[in-house]
Amino acid sequence: MTSSILLSATTWVYGLSAFLYLAAWVFHRPGLEAPASWAAAVGLAANTAGFFLRWAESYWLGMGHAPLSNLYESLVFFAGMIVLVHLVVERRTGNRVIGAFSAPLAFLAIAYASLSPNISDKIQPLIPALKSNWLIAHVVTCFIGYAAFAVAFGVSLMYLLRTRAAAPGRLAGRLPEPELLEEWTHRLVVFGFLFLTAGIITGAVWANTAWGRYWGWDPKETWSLITWFVYATLLHARLVSGWRGRRIAVLSLVGFGAVLFTYFGVNLLPGLHSYQTTG
């Protein structure tokens, strides 16, 4: 399948982009930042092309469904969304150090999809439970939210390194200004929260048409709600209690931990979303 080749190429381009961003930051070579951005953009183009080609291929194979139906496909989409969010942030802030923390996340996501022996990249037909128009709305909203939270995680981590009690070392000193990091943690969390809310809601409406209940405390549902609670706490703490800085950054890390558990950890627990594990 051509799309698989395109998507494994994407993996290496994202890897190159992550390497360039990290090298630019660690070895203080600002000249590498622009190539890193270009690599990210080229990777995103290949990722997008691979996504749509895979969609077309599933039609040629007589299945015809959006490539959002299993772990491989969701990871590929997740990686693309991380890069997209990252490039938007980079453009809006004009700061290219952020890539050192978000490009590796995109690379890890797509590398896990491409290289893990447990994840099949074969296009599989949809099982009856997934045959729904809600599939696209649900998965797309969830993963845009997850991607925003992933980039927020990177930005918060930078904030924590930048504002350590000890005077920042040379590496940490080259990170963006704390005010910028603090501001963008908030913006990304707000954006992610809106999409997570939309993702949970589309999931609930779908569950109601497929299983006859909009909420059933299935582990995946419960964990998405736990994630929602964590980020709701962050927003209330910041907007009402006036929390700033490190405490907000820590909550953002905890929130992303909940995102990861909702995405991967839940598969270790029994539940209705179990098709996520197969393939």
Add this chain to the structure above:
Amino acid sequence: MTAPRSSVGAALREGFASIRLTIVLLLLLAGTSILGTLIPQNEAPATYRALFGDTGYRFFRALDLFDLYHSWWFQLLVLLLAVNLVVCSVERVSRQWALLTGKTPVPDPRRFEGAEARAAFEDPRAPAALLAAVEPLFRRRFRRVAVRETQTGGRFLFGESGRGSRWGVYAVHASVLLLLVGGLIGSRFGFDGFVNIPEGETVQTIQLRNTGERLRLPFAIRCESFTVRFYETGAPSEFRSRLVLLEEGREVLRRDILVNDPLEYRGITIYQSSYGTLPGREVQLSFTSRETGMIYTREMKPGDEFAIPEGLGTFVLLDLRPNASFRGSPVGDAFVGRLIPREGEAVEVLLPVRFPTFDRMRRGEVVIAVEEVKQRHYTGLQVNRDPGVPVVYAGFVLMLVGCYVTFFRAHRQAGLRLEPHGGGSRVVLAMTANKNRAALPSAVERLARELRRR
């Protein structure tokens, strides 16, 4: 003795109005929810005893940890959050009432003096003439506009828009209440049941999931057929039940249902949920004549009659009896028929599916045996009524709109001063906003550019 009571009330109100309580409750709900995903919920006691031992089982059960999300203490946390949210919102709305409803007076021009986002330029026209040129633009850009003459003979224009966005957060809070009310309506006035219907059969009662009680529906459901389709890989591709709904024996609706495509009738929704196979009612029977050893086979279904050759009598197949017993011992599913010999009394014949040679024991002239039972499917249906769903969905819409407005719409205010300057005017534009202030300078710049063109 009203003073202490009101102070208790005030303390309660103050306690519930605290954002610290909100944060504690949100984190407690998150933490206890985690517990519910680690401990399997609603399993049989034996499973829990195997997992936690007898003491652990009794301890966890006392804490309601096996049905955690429906336990009194979890619901109490949710209730506390709801009260907290209402008290906080009411408190804030009453404090901001003037601001929220637009009953605030037009602010003094000096309020905009400290604004960071500002632009200034000069114009050859006098303030009054310039005002006539720029006012229509200002009115297009802002929802509420007021004009004042200043002490120095200049003009001051005030404009504001997006005041309604201040309601966004209360819309989100209200939506949470709608979800809780919808859930409550569903659990009080709805039901959640299931029923298995073998192909060709009709049922009118279902079994409720949480109590196990049986419930009679206002209509009967007949399953005409159930089909599973598979992909070449062997994975299932489609589960389809052909259903007919009947009221007092009259057909009122006929429709196929699939997973993700349920059927709704009179507020009750029927979902494709599972399926299975049953011994069918059609059976191939063999009749062996004891005298000649000839074997005659025949496919029959209940109600069919067969005149056995050689004058061995007439056999009527009556029914399939699930889990039958013979002289007190269980023999599994069995067909029951009546054999009417040429002469003598009719006898009842029991034909267990699992024991084909069973009828030999009767020592009759003919031995009847079950050769093959056609398998048939039953469809497993989820049958629900949830009158809370519209309320919950309204909550969903309100929550999305509210979140968008809260986070992405701002209440912006602008002050435009036109002061006499030489023969013309000196113009100062300044803007403030309650959020997303980073976007203000470019907004001011854009508006200033438009104003200059006037």
